[in-house]
Amino acid sequence: MALDKAFKEIPGTIVFDAEQARxxxxxxxxxxxxxKAENRARFKADERAYLDGWKLTEEQKQAVVDRxxxxxxxxxxxxxxxxxxxxxxxxxFQQMAGSMTGMSEEDYRAMMLAGGRRIDGNRRIGEDxxxxxxxKD
Amino acid sequence: xxxxxxxxxxxxxxAIGGAIAKGLQKExxxxxxxxxxxxxxxxxxxxxxxxxxxxxxDHGLNFxxxxxxxxxxxxxxxxxxxxxxxGIPTLPPFKGIPELSWAVIDHLVAKDFDIVTCQEMxxxxxxxxxxxxxxxxxDAPPAVPVCINTVQFPLPSAKRCxxxxxxxxxxxxxxxxxxxxxTIGSGGLSHQLEGQRAGFINKPFDLEFLRSMVxxxxxxxxxxxxxxxxxxxxxxxxxxxxxxxRAASPGRMRRVCQNYHIPISNTxxxxxxLEAA
Numbered sequence: 561m562a563l564d565k566a567f568k569e570i571p572g573t574i575v576f577d578a579e580q581a582r583x584x585x586x587x588x589x590x591x592x593x594x595x596k597a598e599n600r601a602r603f604k605a606d607e608r609a610y611l612d613g614w615k616l617t618e619e620q621k622q623a624v625v626d627r628x629x630x631x632x633x634x635x636x637x638x639x640x641x642x643x644x645x646x647x648x649x650x651x652x653f654q655q656m657a658g659s660m661t662g663m664s665e666e667d668y669r670a671m672m673l674a675g676g677r678r679i680d681g682n683r684r685i686g687e688d689x690x691x692x693x694x695x696k697d
Numbered sequence: 698x699x700x701x702x703x704x705x706x707x708x709x710x711x712a713i714g715g716a717i718a719k720g721l722q723k724e725x726x727x728x729x730x731x732x733x734x735x736x737x738x739x740x741x742x743x744x745x746x747x748x749x750x751x752x753x754x755d756h757g758l759n760f761x762x763x764x765x766x767x768x769x770x771x772x773x774x775x776x777x778x779x780x781x782x783x784g785i786p787t788l789p790p791f792k793g794i795p796e797l798s799w800a801v802i803d804h805l806v807a808k809d810f811d812i813v814t815c816q817e818m819x820x821x822x823x824x825x826x827x828x829x830x831x832x833x834x835x836d837a838p839p840a841v842p843v844c845i846n847t848v849q850f851p852l853p854s855a856k857r858c859x860x861x862x863x864x865x866x867x868x869x870x871x872x873x874x875x876x877x878x879x880t881i882g883s884g885g886l887s888h889q890l891e892g893q894r895a896g897f898i899n900k901p902f903d904l905e906f907l908r909s910m911v912x913x914x915x916x917x918x919x920x921x922x923x924x925x926x927x928x929x930x931x932x933x934x935x936x937x938x939x940x941x942x943r944a945a946s947p948g949r950m951r952r953v954c955q956n957y958h959i960p961i962s963n964t965x966x967x968x969x970x971l972e973a974a
Contacts, residue, residue, distance in 0.1 A: 570927050572893030577850040581762055592757050595782040630892065639891040639931075640756040640848060647782045653712060657895040657963045668896060672960040676887075676898025683927055691894035 569684055572661075572691035576638045584636020586615040590624070591641040600648045629660050661691075699797075699872040701946040702744050702973050703953070705737065706882035706910075706939045708966040709753070709826040714785045717829055733956025733968045734830055740953045740970055741831060747876040748794050749840045750801070750865060750945065751824055752938040753883035754847040756781075758821035765849050766813035768861055770805065771842035772798035776820040788825050794839035797872060801841060804868035810861055818842060823938075827883045830968075845941060847884070847934050855918040855925065855940055862941030869945065882942030884935025886957075887928075888964035897930045898965045903957065906936060910969060911952050914943045932964075939969075949974045 567575040574580065590611065593599045603610040611621045623631040624645065632642050639656075646656040658668030671677060681689025713730075716722065722731040758781055760766060775790040805812050820842055828837040843865060846852055853861070862880075869878050886906065889897040909916035917925075917940055925934045943950075950971035957967045 567923055567926060570894070570923075572895075573889070573926070573931055574892055575850055575923075575926060575931060576848065581849050585762055588757075588762055592761060595758075595780055597780065600782065633891055638762075638848065643890075644782045647784065650784075652962070653710070653890065654962045657890045660891055661893055661895050672896055672963060675900065675959050676963075676965065677889075677894065677896040679897075679899050679901075682894055682897060691892070691897065 571682055571685050571687070571689065574633045580636045580638070582636070584638065587620045587632065587635060587637050588641040590614040590616060591637070591644045594644040594648050603648060629656060633660070699869050699874050699876040699878055700973070701866060701869055701880060702746060702877045703740070703879040704882070704943050704946060704950060704971040705827070705831060705879055705969065706942060707827050707830055707968040708885060708961065708964055709823045709883045710962050710964050710966065711781070711783050711785070711822045711826075712962045713826050713830065714822050715783065717833070718785050729958045730956070730961055730966050733954070733958070736954035737831060737968065737970045738833070740972070744877060744879075746838050746879040748797055748838050748878045749828070749881060750843060750869070750878060750942075751827065751840055751881045751883060752843045752845060752862065752941040753823035753827070754935055754938060755844050756821050756823060756848065759815075759819040760844065760846070762849060765846055766844070767846050767853050768810060769813040769815055769844040770798060770802050771815050771818040771844075772802060773816050773818055776818055776824070776840065776842060778821070778825050779819050781821055788829070789835070791820065791825070791828060791837065792839040794841060796874070797869070798841045800872045801843070801865055801868040804871065805861070805864050808864045808867075810864060823883045827881050831881070843941070845937055847937055850922070852922050852934060853937070854922060855920055855937060858937040858941045859915060859918050859944045862944030863947055865941070866945030866947065880942040880945045882939030884938045885929070885933055886936060886965045886967045887930050887933040889930030890932050890963055894930070896963055898959055899929055899933070900959065900965065902928050903965050903967065907955060907957065907967060907969060910939065910943055910971065912949055914940070914947065943971070946973060
């Protein structure tokens, strides 16, 4: 049975379905290893060497080194698990989420304090909402 | 016979655990959220429930992608927290109540729910934060954790979560102990943590959902999971935990208190206490 990809109609969103979960299995495993203090220390001491200990693709490793969360999401990362990288870097969840939007940290924070990203235009691809800029696909 | 005296629900953002650890409850950013718990705690002090059933979603601490049950029920004498990497102190263990756990497990399986049972189970912030919010003095009654997969798709439908919660309620009502039980739904409300759409909040939907919890609690079961993602954000689907907790006493309930505040971190934070009508 074909996977239901109807979520591709929702802008600026990657749903963590079977395809993503398979692609990102080891990327997410690596992330979860950072829940342990000694692993956080080893990763910080030599990121590349620590990453080489995991079955990540080269693209995934590069995305981690670049701290490119949107790319990590495309390559199968799940934000719940990717957040362990941000926590290792001392970043808040708001800083992490904001970094994926193309907005500055200040602008994102201000948007949240003002009630969050608006609904109109951000439900479906092709509408004119702010979640559809910049589009990568 | 045991009876359900209340249905509680609240958001479980990890930063709340950090704010509690640092004592920031009265800071301007946090006060509007934490103040919402005063009437809830007064009600709990009056009712003094003997047990709590917590519907929540684990974020990888106990169930990672290697083993991901759709529904899992804890049956342990105690539940340990562990380092989730946030730099927040690990909490002391929470007491379990295996007799009630097994009553729930027996009934769920009899009702054709193919659950996973756990005699050992780590509990993450989605379990610990609500208990710390409702019982800040660490005097929460013994708990039964019921874990719903809201992480790796396919997720159980809203209808299925409702049916599961309803069966848990039947198990509690049939349990041959004179005990007062409350249920907790953990998570939500609308939020999206990733992608260009991060920060998505749907206040009209959230308010309608909160309204429905009182007298039309099956309202949200009309939506598919993808419709819920579209309407409430990728992580807003945690409202499945609220639905299951509410379904445990599916009749009319009275609202004791409600709080809705935007934002805590990226999330529309909400707290709700309902009591048996």
